[in-house]
Amino acid sequence: MKRYNGVRVIEEGKVYEVNFRPFKKAGRIFRRVEAASKQEASIKRSDLMAKAGKEASEGKIDYSSSDFSKALGDLIADVMADDRSGTTEANFRKKAGKYRNVFNRMFHDFKNVRFPTIRTPSQLTLPFFTHYKNYYCNELGKARGWRQELTTIKALMRRLYKLGYCNEQVIIALKEIKKPPATQKEYPDIPEDKMRELFNFIKRDRMDMFRPIYFMLRTGRRVEETTKIERRDVKWE
Helix, strand or coil: CCCCCCECCCCCCEEEEEEECCCCCCEEEEEEECCCCHHHHHHHHHHHHHHHHHHHHCHHHHHHHCCCHHHHHHHHHHCCCCCCCCCCHHHHHHHHHHHHHHHHHHHHHHHHEEEEEEEHHHHHHHHHHHHHHHHHHCCCCCCHHHHHHHHHHHHHHHHHCCCCCCCCHHHHCCCCCCCCCCCCCCCCCCCHHHHHHHHHHHHHHHHHHHHHHHHHHHHHCCCHHHHHCCCCCCCCC
């Protein structure tokens, strides 16, 4: 099967995500396109690359985003300098990758299309993040993941503030965007210490049940919901 670089399947035969750099050392751009196949999505990617390159050469949109590119480099360096005790190297790199993915989605894909006049993180305002919320939940169809996305955004912006890329007003403004409520647990009356005691017992004596129980503890899902999600991996007795 032919491999199409820069093309990722979102919904087979309908929606694909393409990414590219309009020119060397530019920030990577992410777009979603409607296409019947990867081949058609790749053709549309080429068209978008040509259009972006032309806009950049004519000065219509500055795709280089040098200040944001530098901010990303400093952000990842700051994350990698964190204390790694109590976590594995793989989990630590996964954490850094999450920051990178959210940063690129927000400050390359979204910003370059909706707010092209913003050149530095210091120009960010509350409307920018409000419009990003609508983009993430409605256009990308990820409303259920907004709580985690917002948590990462706030942590990311606090790091940029400490690194000197934005002022405190941005951090204060972000408090106006409230997190959606967490998944309601099925057994809210059971004390947390009792849940942890049960969890530790299962972790110690029943490792085969460790992951599904941990999943239910964190999300509040019922047994039947969890077994439907991971039916092949779970053996209930």
